[in-house]
Amino acid sequence: MTADPGATERAVFEIRGARSRYAMRTILDGVDLTVGAGQLVGLLGPNGSGKSTLLRAVCRIHRVTDGSFRLGGTDLHRLSPRARARVLAYVPQGTPGPFSLTVTEAVMLGRTPHLGLRPTRTDVARVRAVLGLLDLTDLADRHVDELSGGQAQRVLIARALAQEPTVLLLDEPTSALDLRHQVETLHLVRALTERRRLHTLMAIHDLNLAARYCHRVAFLHEGRIVACGPPTEVYRPELIERVYGLPVEISHHRGAPEVRPGLLPDSAPFPTG
């Protein structure tokens, strides 16, 4: 097994038996998953497999019918929303609204669970530190809607870090980015996870990038985790074919598995002339 830092030291973030139904359909069917400190776990699976639902269930945006979510001895769902927001930060897929804040103001939103009526000196200092850490200082007074996709994604991550969380959840942080910014973002997430000993759970579509940057990956299929572990061990053609319904070839390049999609079966629907 590859390095699995923090699995034994400090508290473990643990999802047990998460079940959820929505509109008569089972979305999560008993999900068990653990994330150690300093560990980046990639949540993989096709559209509709429940990745987003699981992340939203952890921070209680989505109510589960059953299941426990614990960090060490703490039941995260017993905490008040405010207290939970100091432990758990969630980076949603970008939802640009019509009005935009400056970068500093947007990151200050992350201080909401720590905030009284208005920001104190501590809040300002924390925001400044996060801006420095994510190389956003030069952009501090720019409006968020003026930024590039990669920069805007960094602002969302900065907002989450300003919460000073222990557990970090990211919902497809690379889906709207070009190649270079995808790599930059994943590099950043991994570095932050290791340096700050965060428990990071990230939904992601790109199997190859996930293999390169995640300590462990978990495949969600029909509301269950069907495989979980280091990418080198988990990536098997049979498994991926079963999960995605597509034959694949897997090779290894510089120690990381690489997945190449195969051809669709002849029975697949095709637009005809």
Add this chain to the structure above:
Amino acid sequence: MLAAAALLLLVAGVTAVAVGTRDISVTDVVHALWTRTFHVPVTPEELSTQTVVWELRMPRVGLAVTAGAGLAVAGVVLQGLLRNPMVSPFTLGISSAAGFGASLTILFGQAGGRGGITLVASALGMALLCAGLLLGLSWLRQASPVTLILIGTALTYLFQALTSTLQYVASEHQLAEIVRWNFGSVNAATWGQTVAVGLPVGVCLLVLGWQAGRLNAIAFAGDDAAHALGVNVARTRLVCSLIAVMLAAVVVSFTGVIGFVGLVAPHIARLLIGADHRFLIPFAAVTGSLLVLTADTVGRTLFSPAVIPVGIVVAFLGAPLFINLILTRRRQFL
């Protein structure tokens, strides 16, 4: 910036008290207030000045200021909550509902003129009914902001149709009365009205100041992320939208339809001071006050002694100002 705007509002307020059909110098205004407050004996001429200042101009300025603040704040909150720049109390049907309520009283009741208690009550009742329908329906169906806006638009048309129906059967005199009410004005303002509008506006400003951080999270991070930031999204939404529609309903019941302020004052304020609600809410209140006050002052001095209703002048002043701000802004608007 907020202090500068407040100062500007004060200057505009004093100017508005001073100018009119009968111009009174600023020193005379101050003198009149001084003698009135401390019951200093005055000459008959000073007494008449005192009456003009205290009984006519001051309540008028007071109502313009509080109404402008109320509408602007309602606009800010609704635009932020619904994450839509085109929302205002007018587009959500609240103004049209109040207009229908007022028309009902004009047609069937013995309307005591603008500000008459039955008329205000009936306008307020309809506005609140509309607000209740709007919030109730969206609450029942867990509607998205866009659905809410669509329901509001439908309600606007419904209440306008109802008012048109009343106009159709109204007598000439009643018709004129209905049309005049719908222009929106602060004519015949009294201290009672100023207090009746100012008190809720003041209270709501305080509550919103306290909710501003949560409002920020909902407006800029979205519902899900706001939830993850520890904000009780459902409660904040309910409290803030209740406050906003109440504010709009109260103001419009006393002044008639001053539609444009609720849309444009929030944008002007946002362009000048930024979108953070902690600063935006008080600043928009001052912006709205200034806009309505200036419009009313211009409206009653331009063709004096004729008075053009503030609802009309506001659009004449506000629209070019707004368009200018949008076009000269370096950054792309919104």
